[in-house]
Amino acid sequence: MAAQLAVDAAPGRWRAIGLSAMLPTLVTADAAGQPAGPAITWEDSRAEEQADRLRETFGAAAGAPGGAALYQLTGQWVDGRYLLPMFLRLAAADPPRAAATAILLGAKDYLFAWLTGQLATDPSTATGFGCFELETGQWDARVLGATAAGPAGRLPALPPVVPSTATRPLRPEVAARLGCGQIPVCLGAADSVLGALGLGVQSPGQIAYVAGTSTVILGVTDALVYDPQHRFLVTPLAEPGRWGLEMDLLATGSALRWLAGLLGEELDEAAVIALAASTDPADAPVVLPYLSPGEQGALWDPSLNGTITGLTLAHGRRHLARGLVNGIVLESRRCLAVLDETGPFGADLLVAGGSASAAAFRADLADATGRRVVTPGEQHTDFSALGAAMLAARATEQPANLAGPRRSPSPAPRDPDIRRQSAWNRLWDAHERARLAVQGS
Numbered sequence: 001m002a003a004q005l006a007v008d009a010a011p012g013r014w015r016a017i018g019l020s021a022m023l024p025t026l027v028t029a030d031a032a033g034q035p036a037g038p039a040i041t042w043e044d045s046r047a048e049e050q051a052d053r054l055r056e057t058f059g060a061a062a063g064a065p066g067g068a069a070l071y072q073l074t075g076q077w078v079d080g081r082y083l084l085p086m087f088l089r090l091a092a093a094d095p096p097r098a099a100a101t102a103i104l105l106g107a108k109d110y111l112f113a114w115l116t117g118q119l120a121t122d123p124s125t126a127t128g129f130g131c132f133e134l135e136t137g138q139w140d141a142r143v144l145g146a147t148a149a150g151p152a153g154r155l156p157a158l159p160p161v162v163p164s165t166a167t168r169p170l171r172p173e174v175a176a177r178l179g180c181g182q183i184p185v186c187l188g189a190a191d192s193v194l195g196a197l198g199l200g201v202q203s204p205g206q207i208a209y210v211a212g213t214s215t216v217i218l219g220v221t222d223a224l225v226y227d228p229q230h231r232f233l234v235t236p237l238a239e240p241g242r243w244g245l246e247m248d249l250l251a252t253g254s255a256l257r258w259l260a261g262l263l264g265e266e267l268d269e270a271a272v273i274a275l276a277a278s279t280d281p282a283d284a285p286v287v288l289p290y291l292s293p294g295e296q297g298a299l300w301d302p303s304l305n306g307t308i309t310g311l312t313l314a315h316g317r318r319h320l321a322r323g324l325v326n327g328i329v330l331e332s333r334r335c336l337a338v339l340d341e342t343g344p345f346g347a348d349l350l351v352a353g354g355s356a357s358a359a360a361f362r363a364d365l366a367d368a369t370g371r372r373v374v375t376p377g378e379q380h381t382d383f384s385a386l387g388a389a390m391l392a393a394r395a396t397e398q399p400a401n402l403a404g405p406r407r408s409p410s411p412a413p414r415d416p417d418i419r420r421q422s423a424w425n426r427l428w429d430a431h432e433r434a435r436l437a438v439q440g441s
Contacts (some may be wrong), residue, residue: 011180013330017115017170019383021108021186024128026086026102028156033113036100040086042128043254044214045294048302050088054078054130058146064277070143072226075127075134075234075299081128084147088157103127103157108188116168120157124190126161134224134234137161142316145341150161164189164238165395183358186392189238191433192216192246194387197238200376204242209332209347209365209373210383211354215252217297217332219339231298231338238252238391245342247335250292251306253354258291263317270289270358275321277360281427285310287323289331297331298338299441309434327362328334329368330431334422336369348413349374352383368427369419374413 006012026040042244054080055067061311062069071077080084083104091098104112106128109121126132139158146154167184173183188194196208196218203220218235221243226234251258253269258401260267267275276284286309294302308323339345349371355361356375366373377383393399 008154009422011178014180014183015290015398016167016186016392017394018186018395019108019112019387020194021106021125021188023106023108023125024081024083024086024188025107026090026377027105027107027110028087028090028097029103029105029113030100031102031111031326032082033103033119035110037094037097040090042081043250043292044086045080045292045302047082047085048087050087050092051078051080051082054085054088054143054147055141058143060148060165061142070130073133073140073143074130075224075226076130077230077233078130079294079296079300079302081296083128084130084143084155088147096205101156103159104207105159110260112185112187115165115170115174117171118168120162120166120168120187121159121162121241122166122187122189122192123161124164127233128190129158129236131158131305132161134236140296154251163240164193167392168393173228174336183434184392184396186388186395188388188391190235191384193235193237193244193249194391195352195384196220196244197390198331198381198385198387199352199384201350202237202239205344205346205348207336207339207349208373209349209351209356211252211351211356213253213354215249215274215328215332215354217249217335218246218337218341219345221245221343225342227342230300232335232342233296238387245339247298247336247338248296249289249331250294251289255291255306255324255328256290256355258325259320263320270357271326272321273320273355273358273361276325277358279318279322281322281326281364282423284319284322284326285312285315286430287320287327288431288435288438289324289327293332298335299331304435304439307434307438310430318425319325320431325355325364327370327431328355328426329361329364330428333369333428336371348374350376351376351380352377359414362411363417366414366416368424370416370421372413372415375411377410 058063133140195210203210233246256269288307290304291306
């Protein structure tokens with residue numbers, strides 16, 4: 001890792017380290033801070049049963065069964081991809097590992113501890129545990145009590161929650177290993193939060209669209225807002241007093257790579273999008289892109305599965321590619337419609353990463369959603385890493401000269417083509433009919 005970083009900047013020039021990480025990813029650590037087994041990533045949904053039980057137990061105690069009470073407290077619909085349910089499943093499946101676990105950490109928390117010797121998590125990462133109370137900014141004792149009362153019988157400690165701008169010096173032995181000084185390490189935040197920051201999405205009404213293995217759609221507000229249908233998560237942003245109304249489409253880049261592997265070894269994610277671009281969206285079968293399985297987006301249903309309907313012998317590789325891109329774009333449209341229901345969000349959609357680097361995908365996104373699609377920077381910039389660097393510069397009062405050499409101009413904004421609106425409306429109707437039919441069965 002250090003060797004890769006040193007290619008662009010010699011370690012002697014480093015002034016701070018900023019951290020970002022996907023979440024929730026569980027690290028179980030022993031009393032010495034060492035991992036007590038492999039990490040469990042957010043793509044692992046085996047703990048759905050434990051999450052159902054936690055929501056019901058806490059809801060019954062709070063007088064609001066069905067998970068509404070836990071959502072109102074945490075801003076999260078706590079499912080099997082959150083750290084507490086993950087640990088509950090682990091306690092049942094691997095008692096020796098659970099017994100050896102002294103503290104539960106997110107992946108970034110563990111890295112911060114390894115770099116600095118200090119245990120801590122930030123508010124955005126804390127939301128991934130499933131017991132972080134947004135209004136107080138603290139772990140909620142009632143949720144922890146409901147968790148410990150379950151089959152685990154004992155809950156390991158959780159790290160203290162401190163601001164995302166908190167810094168600690170690099171441990172001397174790590175500094176020597178990396179070849180730099182004892183520079184400060186900034187705790188950082190979730191990749192969704194820092195991706196939005198890197199894109200320049202900080203003001204109320206702005207929307208970030210960050211595509212990767214999954215896709216994050218995040219609208220900024222300056223007030224705590226909850227959805228009665230829990231169609232979005234509420235994520236504390238790095239800026240105090242700012243909140244992200246967040247929806248995460250679980251299988252976007254991963255689904256495109258999966259289809260590329262099925263269609264031929266010479267294909268990759270970009271090639272699948274190029275195939276789709278060569279095909280009229282109306283000629284494709286309907287593809288419901290819930291391949292993770294389940295969906296979080298605006299549907300939040302772990303029982304959903306990927307489905308293809310309307311497939312015939314007349315369809316080929318390009319039609320399957322087109323159908324999958326249609327499905328991803330239409331689920332993005334669903335999420336943006338929820339934001340519009342919730343508050344006054346702007347017409348611009350700031351996009352980055354993965355599929356969003358393709359002009360054809362950005363055009364589909366603009367036409368299907370009626371929004372202007374803007375990429376504020378080079379297509380292949382890692383905006384989450386850029387956000388982490390910006391936050392570290394702010395935390396350490398360093399000059400944020402982060403532009404670097406520009407290799408290519410920013411893509412031109414893409415305005416929606418109103419001539420395509422009726423075509424995308426028909427695709428939306430077919431998409432919804434298929435979803436409701438499959439869900440009903």
